[in-house]
Amino acid sequence: MGLSKYKRLATICLVTGGLLLSTACSSGGSGTDAGGGENDKNVISITFRSGGGANQALTEWLEQEVIPEFKKAHPDAEVKLSPLNVSEGDYFAKVALMLKSANTAPDVVTEDTFMVNSDASAGYLEPLDDKVKDWSEWGQFTENVKNGVIAQDGKVYGVPYNTDSRGLWYNKQLFQQAGLPVPWEPKTWDDILTAAKTIKEELPADVVPLWMNSGKATGEATSMQTFEMLLYGTGDPLYDTESKKWIVKSEGLTNTFKFIDQVYKQKLGPNLSQVLNGQAGAVAYQQLMPKGKLAIGLDGVWQIGTWREGGSAPWPESKEVIGFAAMPTEKGQAPGSTSMSGGWAWSIPKNSDNKELAWEFVKLASNKEHNLSLLLKENNLSPRSDVSEDPKYQAIPMFKEASAFLKNTHFRPAVDKYPSVSTQIQTLVEDVVTGRLTPEQAAEQYQANVTKIVGEDLVTTR
DSSP states (O other): OOGGGOOOTHHHHHHHHHHHHHHHHOOSTTSSOOSOOSOOTTEEEEEEEOOSTHHHHHHHHIIIIIHHHHHHHSTTOEEEEEEEOSOHHHHHHHHHHHHTOTTTOOSEEEEEHHHHHHHHHTTOBOOOHHHHHTOGGGGGBOHHHHGGGBOTTSOBOOEEEEEOOEEEEEEHHHHHHTTOOSSOOOOSHHHHHHHHHHHHHHSOTTSEEEEOOOSGGGTHIIIIIIIIHHHTTTTOOSEETTTTEEEEEOHHHHHHHHHHHHHHHTTOSOOHHHHSSTTHHHIIIIIITTTTOEEEEEEETTHHHHHSTTSSSOOTTHHHHEEEEOEEOTTSOTTSEEEEOOEEEEEOBTTOSOHHHHHHHHHHHTSHHHHHHHHHHHTOBOSBHHHHTOHHHHTSTTHHHHHHGGGGEEOOOOSTTHHHHHHHHHHHHHHHHTTSSOHHHHHHHHHHHHHHHHOGGGEEEO
8 A cells, every 4th residue: 555545634624625515415436325324224334445456456355255255144234335436535534524424424434544543533433342352353463553443542443454564675686786785684773874875885876875755745655654664763752642742852853853864964865856756756666676776765565566567667576686674773772673554444433323234244354364365456464463474475575574564563643633743744854855954953843843733731852
């Protein structure tokens, strides 16, 4: 799943006004009422985002595999698919409107884990603690991934069906030419810088040593895949979940800005004209990496789909050429590596009028057989440990490594101010890489800006 999925909660505020009128006339992609609202205990409706790629795989999987088996077990049941063929931002806004009313709420809805806390806090979702407690398969779900469906009240509001992780892509051939070890297993941030410096010294000038998304144009890719991947490796997170306060001053924050600064001051990164535009990801992984012009890239596991047959930049040799290393913690401190994750989950709306049958559907769709089948089609990571160990799953290039990263992964703060904080991160990272601010100045600006956004009573320092 690409970074386009990491949009902002603020989207809801921007588009809700227009949708209030449009949803009364339109149901989205299905052409019928997208909600449940039928008071028929033998009918469940399922709302999800339709479209190309992984979303199309989800539709086919539901129609061809899950629904036929569900109807065998529940012969009197009817399953109504109500896809929304809209952008991801509009999907969240439409779903929020639908979930408000029993007349439009579906019985099952797919939730980005990024949105679970928001929708749960608004009272739109049914807590599933009593159900998962008695479900024998819940223990197969990776504990860290479960955190993505637990809201601030500590309750479970969804069953994950896919996830992702991030790490360091590297070109083995370039590493060997530069005299660097393969496989590459960096233990500290200094190891990353050392490898990048060696690449710069030993290989032609048109080879980019290290690529990190670094500007406002790449949005959440800059916040999550660069800044937060580094920050969480320092041991200082963005948000203190115990005190429910934003950490606006810490050594980790300053050191994160310093690392980014070093990459560009030492000319270990790409040209700013390449990295500070919205097509930066395509430049890095569709152009430079397949042509042997990029040595290291900090990014997500989904890039393997870029290079597969039918991907945006098919590269059959990538299976042999590319490695995927765990992102180390700053100084090699425990647990040794770090990652960031997102993903999607099945949730049951509070206004569903058929919660028990909906739960039966969620359980069936989430079992090992069906989850494996879906993820072989989607090429996304599984939240289930038994699926991750399946030989068919591990045969997908890099999935074994990427699944191992989940044990030390983190999720973005699922609180309503995160989108605004994320925007500040993007701006300040760009200010550092362009030399407008020193790392120390960026850290000071971060403290001032975030404090203004969330309020002095909701910030803390370390």
